[in-house]
Amino acid sequence: MIGASYAEKLHSRGWFVGGISARQSTVTKALDSNIIDCGTIDVTKEFVSNFDIVVFALYPKLFINWVERYQDCLKSGALITDVTGVKGAVVYRIQDILRSDVEFIAAHPMAGRELSGIDNRNSKVFEGANYIVTPTEANTPGAIESAKELGRELGFGKISVLSPEEHDEMIAFLSQLTHCIAVSLMCSKDSTHLADYTGDSFRDLTRIATINENMWPELFAMNKTKLLEQMGLFEKEFCRLKEAIASDDLDTVREMMITSTARRQYFNKK
């Protein structure tokens, strides 16, 4: 979904775009839809060395495996980048194993959907969304600038630069923790008999309980320390609220509501 959306947008802006997929049907569809100029299911030096920039839209472990196995196919001087949702566990590893004449600059397009596959491509999701570049000390200023330029070409609303660690803490709190909450809530009990009475509160809170069970467990595992830390922070407050209700300490309940109301206003859409 993300890979094809990148291809479509860049091709429409005049870039020469090639695509590699595991499935021939995907390559054929991409060619037929005119979102790539050439494509293949075979990773060869002949194909891969045509490209100055290579974007990996793969699950983290597959991405690392690809680089280990096929990095000889990359053109000397090429820039490689990714779309992975966790950074610390990926970036240093790739930079560690990568040839010295190729540079990896990591980036995270924060514009996913609960959908996958080329048929669900939609480059409109980039509009107004965040594109975060996460360089390390190994990166050159030129590569950082190229990554930001790629984000702009794709039409992202905001381009930021964070360290891999800052990125992972932010993702652990804003994204991974919220998915953990939604999943846990749906697992709490078989609530399907209550569907008729559901208002927007429950519906909004559990929208992300529809989740890709092939991708997310790996992302959680690769950001385990930071995620467990954020889960602990939430659990502590949830228990504090529970104990306040249990002991009729309504002052604490009220104080927590005042805090949450005050903080939430910073998150209203601008």
Place this chain on the structure above:
Amino acid sequence: MIGASYAEKLHSRGWFVGGISARQSTVTKALDSNIIDCGTIDVTKEFVSNFDIVVFALYPKLFINWVERYQDCLKSGALITDVTGVKGAVVYRIQDILRSDVEFIAAHPMAGRELSGIDNRNSKVFEGANYIVTPTEANTPGAIESAKELGRELGFGKISVLSPEEHDEMIAFLSQLTHCIAVSLMCSKDSTHLADYTGDSFRDLTRIATINENMWPELFAMNKTKLLEQMGLFEKEFCRLKEAIASDDLDTVREMMITSTARRQYFNKK
């Protein structure tokens, strides 16, 4: 907000509507806006006995206090109803203290907003929303029918009948627990520096963290047993997920995601 929305809708449909408020400014505004036919800040028999149906849009304890103090003002044969968000702790108490020639039939219009006061009245929020009548064994079939008719007059999308106990468990899970989660999440840490990176997941999940700290603690307290039960169910699943992540048991993480995805589909808007 709810009281004025009821008044506006019923008045627009030709009902004779009177209003009692604690504030003269509210009464004046209601008269000037032509949403009531008459209004007062003084609770007198002369005023109250004009009405066949009396709707109490008050916090639960104030409602009980009113009935204790002023029930002599009600017309013999009057029907009284309410809009209270918890039922078990209110319905039996009111029916217990109420004169035998007046009937109380409880109802819950599930159409609140994070706003209060006459200026925020909006009877459009009733469209498509649920109106739940919660009779006890003390209620007559005629009163139940009248309450349902009132819901239809107000324009609610769905009229249901539940016991006070069924209602309170449903509210504890779908509404009170979700508010507890959103409040706890905002209290977990000062996350305002992350606002720039926020996507829809976090925004949707915390919308209800903006909460009326004068009303909700009382509602939680009045549904304490059921709410603590639901909070416990959620906490157990959240801890199960946390432990699975901590111990790299990705099969359990995956299995919970499959369950949550399957259950969530029942809650998609029809």
